[in-house]
Amino acid sequence: MSSVNKDTSFRRCKKLFIKRGKHSMNLKRLICCVFAALLCLPIAAPTTSYSASKFTDVSGHWAEKYINTAINKKFASGYPDGRFLPDKAVTRAEFSAMVNKALGNTSTASLSFRDVPRDEWYYNDVAKALSAAYTAGYDDNTFRPDSPITRQEAAVMISRIVPSYGAKGNLKSFSDYRSIADWAYDALDKVNGKGYIGAYNDGKIHPEDQLTRAQTAKILCDLLDQESIVSGNTTVDRNGTKLSGKVYVNNVTIDKSLDEGSATIENCIILGNLSVKGGGSDSITISNSRVANASVDKNDDDPVRILAKGETAIVKLSAEQAAILQASSLSGGLFGPGFSSVTAGGSAQLTLKGSFPRLNITGSKAKVTLSSGSIDTLTVDGRYSEITAESGTSISTATVNAESYFFGSGSVSQMNVNANGVTYETKPKKWTIASKIDTPKQSDAETDITFSPKDKATKVKRDTKITITFGSAVKLYDGSTLTSSDVEDFVTLRKGSSSGSKVSFEASVNSAKTVITITPKSSLATDTKYYVIMDKNSVKDKNGKANTAQSIYFSTGDSVGEVTTTFSPANGASAVPVNTGISISFSEEVVRYSNGATISSSDSYLKDCIVFKKDSSSGSSVAFTAKINSSKKTITITPSSNLTLNQKYYLAVSGKKLKTADGDVAIEAKAVSWTTGVTTPVVDALTLTPGETSISASITSNIAGTAYLVALPAGDTAPNAAQIIAGQNASGIALESGYKASGALTAKTAKTFSLTGFASSTQYKIYAVVRTNNVNSPVKNASTSTIRPVSTLTKLEVIPVVNGSANQKNLVSFNKGTTAYNISLNTGIPSLIVKASGSGDITIDGTASKDNITKEIALTGSNQTIDIKIAKSGTDSTTYRVTVNSKDDFSISTLKVSEGSRTLTDNGGRSFSLTSTGDALIKVEVTASDPYAIVELNGKGSLQKGSTTFTLSASETVFTFTITSGSESGNYKLKFTRPEVEPEPTKPDPEPTKPDSEVPVVPSTPGAETTGSAVTTE
Structure with missing residues (x-):
């Protein structure tokens, strides 16, 4: 029964039930309705669990292996009637559910689709897919969860969950490539290049066909096998850290401990949230990556810079603090839009550089500066927001829903005004003003100055930092850039009165040039008035307006900032190990309360400061020793003996025993209580991947401990925990080394162990135990699919076609155990002949044959892949x-020049000057570095074999030739200097020969034999 017929049957039964009423409904028809409804259950809805081997319609199916894996990995399931229905179409909701389960995607987003009710089985999976940003709804606010997904729609989703920079298929090799939709072409090209979606047996890619359950199982199995997937949360806290080539399913945090350091994310996918809490102006660089969600929350005066480059898409980014967002050298399109949507919340101060499709301002008093580039769509919902568009920048459409202020000489093409109190420095080119809304007013940019503490503030803490905030970026009055070292020239801090003694301070200026921070070098005095004085005409804004003279004062109180006391274990903790570390930490350095004396490392005074008892403050005392670290901020408590299991403990720091080093704040009494115990370890996950003679077992535990694994044939009796730890079977017999493994585990972090030496065509079961603090987890087991042998080629040849001939050398050195080969050819080679042999069905790029195959492959560009x-x-x-x-x-590999019976040499390079002896013939041999290059000889014809030999006559003194490799050419020149031949002198008449005189015999000089010498050139 087709899925259409099932749906129709269900609807008919439902109408019948409504029409006749449940009491008059025929039992037989009721059963038909129920059966039809069961057949309509989706793949991800709750179903009966079957192992793949029990499905009645899987055995012998082309995807049987992948279905087995999908069932074992629990991202697919069957139907209650015992079928898997491998060729049934997958809906958008079902596909989302399978992807979420395969990857372990957990983050969710709020939904407003009108066709995704909260009580439907797929609600949470659609929410997860939307949060991970690999899918979205339609313009009519629907998701269409029950619509079958096509192969090209699935390709778009897959391209958003796997790193794909540099991946490129060969779609034009498929005869139906013109039927691929424009919106899916680039995505399908990348997914095809990575090998996840290929051709059918007819050599077509069928982009508009519905994706089946079997095809989905194969795609996701291949994805899990080929991609590096990180399921846990990741923290970046070291300067220079680089994340590369991975799929981060959950959250990545740029930790605040990175401080002003830098980090790089390259060719990665982050499906969770990228939380940026640290980093400096050298930036967090995101290159050729996709980030579903990002948040910037660096609570610091110096903003972090986030730089998006290449094929990068940051789908949503929110910021509530200072940040610089820069888009540079983006590829554009589906994969490289950069910051797709930015939200400025809270009191964010953002500087934007580059092109930004969408900016939403929701925070009150947010400040956004567009220093270069453009914003396509700007929406302002936050009151009192300040938007500065600097010279040369542009905003296409600004919709203003709250009182806000626009500065700068940049342009706004269209402003939709829906609120009163809107002002501008440069009038928008067009605007639409809502009914009963005032027309925006033009106002000059002002150098507004705000101080903190405020003028006449009282009881200011003695360790306060003083800030001077300007309404827009400022420069020094002479037009030069404002730096931290300039502040002392025009700002003065005085004690007691406006003419009192100067107070030394350190100053810093933020990168936006809008905030000066003044930090006194020592705590201010108690109950004292302090004046902050700023000279007139010290700075000016970008419109040239200078500041007026400023003077404010505030009065201190008798305290500094609060001191935080932190206990470990924390209050209320349970199942605390009996050998746990115990400490009390303070946010500031502490000294003795009585006299301010420094406390030495193992000072006995520490025991007077701490109360450690069983049960409660009135319980029996616990003997301990205490030490304080070198920074005098952390006290470590060591019990004299191990704590008692399942015992409650009380730990306190006494009041008026310690105070801050500057003597301003006493450490108040504070106490916590916690209970010892044992957390039972549990094997959260055990995932198996069988090889030809091996099994990779991935194991995850709820807490840290040691993992123990053994492998037994599937029919053997299960061992107990003690036997697994000992590496034995159920009979207590020790197993071979390959059949057992062990190693340390970190909590919630998967670790993979390798087990080896297995027989083919056999099913095995892996048993696992995690042991922590002498407590074992329950035994966990998982079965492998049958270990199977692997088909391999016996022969592989790759031969270039040159001038229509394949009589060239084989380019690969084949080894049946080596599956990846790389060759380099010039772009002028049109095709390759690929020959493969082996026992079995062999397929080359969609063409299949039995035992051996020969196929010509057209070459279309760099990094082309051929799969056999x-x-x-x-x-x-x-x-x-x-x-x-x-x-x-x-380039030339060798150049050999010979003249007559001797060899000439050259001076290297692209032009050769050679000296000849005279009129002898000169033989020149040229060999190009590229064996398939064309050597073109100065009108003497050409030869496409990478080398040639030619002869120069006695009259030739200059000769040129060209070497062409693909699309590149190089010209070479040979210049021969032939010596001028002097005329022979006139001989005098010979003297008469004297009789009986001896004529000396002059022996002839034999000619020296020479051979051509090889000259290597770059």
């Missing part, structure tokens, strides 16, 4: 990949 797959019944298939890189090289 071999599969045999009863074995696992193997895919070999040949990657062809373009490399154009017109």
